[in-house]
Amino acid sequence: MKYKIKKIIILTFAICFLAAIPVLFSVTAKAAEYVQLGMPVISIMERDHATCTSVEFGGREWYVIAYNGDGVASDKGTMTLLTKETQGTTVFDDGQNLYYNDGKPRASNLDYNGSTLQSRLIKLLNSFDSREKEFIKSRTLDDIYPKAVNQYLWPLSEMEYINIHGVIPVDTTGCAGWWLRSEVGWGVDIIDYINTINLDKYSNVNYIRPACILDLSSIFLISSDAGGKSNTTGAKLSEPVPAAGTLKFTFLNPTQHLSLKTNSISGWGGDTVSIGYSGATTGANQYVSAMIMDENGKLIYYGRLKSVPNAADSEGTVQVTLPLDFDSSRDKLKLFSEQVNGDHLSDFASSAITVSVDSHYKIFAVAGSGGSISPSDSTAVKPGENQTYTLTPDQNYAVAEVFVDDILIDDSVLASGDGNSKSYTFSEVGKNHSIIATFAKQNDLPGATRTNSSSSDSASSGGVLTSGDGNSKSYTSSEAPENRSIITTFAKQSDLPQTIRTNASSFDDVSSEGVTSSLGTSSKSSSSFDDTSVSRNTLSSQAPSSAASDSKTDDSSTPIFLTWIAVISSAAVLLFLIFRKRHLHINR
Structure with missing residues (x-):
């Protein structure tokens, strides 16, 4: 009986291991793209055909017999070809x-x-x-x-x-x-x-x-003739492998068209961003494609984002997942229209359009009369960095109230500075924020706030803004001290972040059903100051006033968990078999 139980256990572990094998490979699996910018090393025919480069063009394979001015009937920027087979x-x-x-x-x-x-x-x-x-x-x-x-x-x-x-x-x-x-x-x-x-x-x-001379000035991409471009389509780009073997070309051609509704987005490595487009060439084998180039102009990522076979597809939205190592100060994201005709046939593309990617969070700061805030207006902050704001009252004034992300904060959160100045620090910034400071004459404030104090009886002892009709808001104090002041500042809507231009009680209070903009729709909340929809998994469940909410989450835990199951299961099976073999040996 106990041997049957052992067999059942072994079989169970084996099934778990086999079930997890696809996960082990899918964690890192990518469709190979044998594509590059710029011509690889070209070998012209000099002694034998085996060492010369061959290319596919016009539905035929050709030997390269001259290149870039070297060889038969060749000038700079040209390639002379001779058909491999007779015609x-x-x-x-x-x-x-x-x-x-x-x-x-x-x-x-x-x-x-x-x-x-x-x-x-x-x-x-x-x-x-x-x-x-x-x-x-x-x-x-x-x-x-x-x-x-x-x-x-x-x-x-x-x-x-x-x-x-x-x-x-x-x-x-x-x-x-x-x-x-x-x-x-x-x-x-x-x-x-x-x-x-x-x-x-x-x-x-x-x-x-026959022979012919090919003009190389319109070559956009070079890929392997067979299997150079994968059949996968989607937001995730692949790291291309240099083209090898017989080559084929993607030519720039005026029949390919693409326009973007914006040339500027906000995004970070790992983000999936939405970009609106129009005027795309549609039809058989037509796509909206993307590539990322480094500071040296080298192609480091490539992929087809969306198939556009029908006339209705000429306008829409594409999704692009920025690689984890994407650096907007170094890398360039480009989109283009592409007709990919398969193995042995030339492809065609439009000129690539550069999309400016802003990889900074923005903090909007404004101060009422009677003092100043520094820095003011909109400040760009790199992810994970700290940003401190100094609130400096004018003479005979003091800091009255401070709103962070549209919520009144307690005075104890503020750090004291010189004189009556105070400061507030956003730690490890992981989203957009706002800070609004109000000031009042010291004689008009409760005694505790006339000097540099963090007493719990201060004017900033608690409260929250709630929405009213139109863009109006109301303030309710959580306590009722004898002396209390409230000062309100206003600004033009165009000068404020998008999320606080309308009746919203929180800086990140965006409908979970999506935000529609000229770029498309994001299914996750966004606090961007422009109209760019950024699907950012780190913003899916953030509390507006919690510092811990700025930390990133990883949606890859499920495959990793299954991978560990596979590893542990296989180890358990191996140990069991070793133990069983040793046990049988001892019994003998």
Whole structure:
């Protein structure tokens, strides 16, 4: 019986361990993004095809035979490509075209200008995506007569092939080889099946293998051709891995559009912020995407935020989770429209729009007549830092009352300073705050408040503001001393934080159902001074006057808890098996 119980215990632990395995991996699992800004190291074909870079363009794979001015027909900012595979077959010339492109009679069927091969390459160009054709640079073939101008796809010449110094294998089964454009004597050059230059008649059929020059100025992102961009969509961005293997490009293109309703938000590392957009390009494979660049312009995070397939999706809101290590003084958040067409196909994007991220909390301070508060107005404070305010009465005045986050605080909370001045410190700031100080003539105040005192009989002995009609408020004292004063200050609504512009009894008194702004809706309360909706889990359950409420919470406790269950369970199983084996050994 006891052995059955042991088996049941072992089975239970094993089930717990297996159930927690997905959690172990999901805690840190991220969809890999093989994407980067800027061109990786490019190897042009010099000795063999195995060491040169290959790229995907126009639905075809190409070898890089020149780059950035080095190699065949290359200038700065360009890349010369040669198809990896042949693109069909044709005769060099069928004898039907008797004229050059300029209308003059052709002198020979060996001339590339006006040939059947040239016509086939023009037809092949038209099979490209119209947007891709914009990135192919034309060239003039001046080694032939007459010169062929505005050539976008073209065959190599004999000298260009020699200058490659490479072995460019290709299957030439069924033909003698693939066409070059150079005529020699009675025939036209071809590259035969053993990669040597040979001659063939213009009327024979051989393979087509074009080259082209790619303009690199419009390349926005470089990614791996297969699986470079994951299929995941959502607020969380991924740390990209440098592109490897065959490359594909994301081109900047004027057909992609995106506008933002604001270029400024408030947020901190770990926050999920809402950003309103409009005018997004919609349709198949269309997305609103985001990336984060460091101070050196390096891409450090990338992801697609939202799919926008329908016309109704051209306007809306996207969510972005700022990475925990996000530093607004160093990192730049950028949004853009992106068409991601999958493996082996070019992608297209709009220009990226920089979103200014304010990673500071704000404390709004105002003082009534008879004194001053320093610092005054709005002060930006870094998360976790302290901020002290000094309340300095004018001559013959004293501090009367101090409201923190719209709630009257006890005078004992204030620290005494020089003369009748007092100070208040916000410790480990973790949200927005407000502080309002009032002053009164010493002769008009109870005796205890005429000097620097923290007596419990002071005017600041307790009370709370409650809401009335419109923007009106009322004050009720929790005690009724014989002498009591109340002084009220007012300010323009536009000068106050958003949350105290309306009838609210607390600085953070925002409806839990959400705050709607031009940026969208947040399901959590926000005390931001602007109209930015910030979903901040640290603000979900804060008491306005509690210092402890500024501490952050971690919503990842559940997966961590399950992870520990898995670890403890597996350890228990292991110990039990060791003990059982030892017990059996002793019995023997």
